[in-house]
Amino acid sequence: MSPTDPIDPTEPTAPDAAATSDALLRVRGLQKSFGSNQVLQSIDLTVGRGHVLALIGPSGSGKTTILRCLNGLELANGGTIDVADELSVDFAAIPGKSQRAALRDRSAMVFQHYNLFPHKTVLENVLEGPVVVQRRPKAEVEAEALALLDRVGLSAKKDSYPFELSGGQQQRVGIVRALALRPQLLLFDEPTSSLDPELVGDVLRLIKELAVEGWSMVIVTHELEFAREVATEVAFVDGGRIVERGDPNQLLRHPKEERTRQFLHRLL
Ligand code: ADP
Numbered sequence: 710m711s712p713t714d715p716i717d718p719t720e721p722t723a724p725d726a727a728a729t730s731d732a733l734l735r736v737r738g739l740q741k742s743f744g745s746n747q748v749l750q751s752i753d754l755t756v757g758r759g760h761v762l763a764l765i766g767p768s769g770s771g772k773t774t775i776l777r778c779l780n781g782l783e784l785a786n787g788g789t790i791d792v793a794d795e796l797s798v799d800f801a802a803i804p805g806k807s808q809r810a811a812l813r814d815r816s817a818m819v820f821q822h823y824n825l826f827p828h829k830t831v832l833e834n835v836l837e838g839p840v841v842v843q844r845r846p847k848a849e850v851e852a853e854a855l856a857l858l859d860r861v862g863l864s865a866k867k868d869s870y871p872f873e874l875s876g877g878q879q880q881r882v883g884i885v886r887a888l889a890l891r892p893q894l895l896l897f898d899e900p901t902s903s904l905d906p907e908l909v910g911d912v913l914r915l916i917k918e919l920a921v922e923g924w925s926m927v928i929v930t931h932e933l934e935f936a937r938e939v940a941t942e943v944a945f946v947d948g949g950r951i952v953e954r955g956d957p958n959q960l961l962r963h964p965k966e967e968r969t970r971q972f973l974h975r976l977l
Contacts, residue, residue, distance in 0.1 A: 732793075733758045733925045734779070734894060739788035739800070741774055748774050750949040752788070756894065759923040763936035763957070766946035767972060772929040775946070776896045779927065781813040792893065814843075816894040817887035821903055823879040825871040825886070831858065832867040835886045843890065850889065857885040861915060877908030884915060895919065897928040913939075933976060937961050945969045 732755045739752040748771050756762050764772045777783040779790065785800040792815045798804050804812075817838075825834050835854040839845045858864045861881040871879055880900060887895055897916065901909040913935050920926060920939045930936055936943055937957045944954035945964070953966045964970050 731757055732791075733760075734927075735789075735791040736779070737789045737791075739775070739778060739790065740786045741771075741778055741783060742786055748949050749778070749785070752949075752951060754944060754951065754954070756925055756927060757941065759925055760941040761920050761926045761928060761939055763940035763943045764927065764929045764946055765931070765933065765936060765943060765972075766952075770946045771949040772946050773898055776818060776898050776927060776929060779812075779894070780816050780818050780896055781809050782818070784809070815892060816896050817890040817892035818896045818898065819880070819883050819887050819900050821899040823871070823876070823883045823903070825879055825882060827871055830868050830870060831863065831874070831882050834871070834882060835889050838886065838890050854885070854889050857888055858882075861885055875908060876904045877911050880904065880912050881915060884912075884919075888919075893925065895924050895926045897926060897930070899929050899931065902931060931976070933961055933973070945972065947972070 734754075734756040736752055736754045739749055740747065741749040752771075752775055754762065764775065766772055774783060778785045784803070787800050789797065789799050790812065791797045792812070796808075796811050796815065798808050798812055826837065829837065832851070832854060835858070836847065836850055839850040839854075840847050855864060855867065858867055861884070863878060863881055863885070866874060866878065871882070874882070884900075900916065901912050904912065909932075913932065916926075916928070917935075917939050928936070928940070940957045942954055943957045943960045944951045945960065945966070945968070946952070947968050953960060953964060953969045960969065961973065964973060
């Protein structure tokens, strides 16, 4: 259930740990265009092992595109993505299939609209990636999947179909499906913004538990209080750039940049 390299959450983390060689993820100069629309200008970010980076910013600023580039769902046009000291992808040249597959393997995405397969049961949804894509033994994956479903209170729903579940239950399945891939990095794209308000709390609690267990994560969220509590670092994205990043309390309460201030002011 925990990542391969968990940290002790009670241990103080050096403020600049993410900038050292201990970084799990290093992104430099990431660029992405859709046709003539350059959506990511030059994104630099670092995520330390066991750290949580929260991305906040206005709609259309490029947050989802950052996650999709990290996960290899979109092909960036420039820049580099390094994962630990094991994988280095340079987008100045179009990376080969094996590099793209390696990048995809490192992370797992939790989507805003859950994106479960509608014609598969809960358990089949969780098994699909590890068994079909990763080719792991079905019996082993099934035991792990059932334990994960039990953990999120959904083992009784293993044979249900997504349409039979509430949004909160579907999103918990989405999280279990991501965990079952045993990724080094979890990516959350506004994981609670499709949920009815009364269902948001359970999902946020689960994500917080995963953070405390030491999972490394990048989370796009509009839940600023959640970002303050769970994140190691918050980055404010606007116009395809990271305008400001820093300690959650400092950035959310005393931002340095006027654009950050204006954005936060609008949400309050
Ligand atoms: P955010 O997550 O901050 O709301 P997005 O990353 O979804 O922002 O979108 C950033 C910009 O990229 C928007 O202008 C959006 O219209 C554009 N965009 C995103 N995906 C595509 C796509 N597949 N094709 C064309 N434009 C896209």
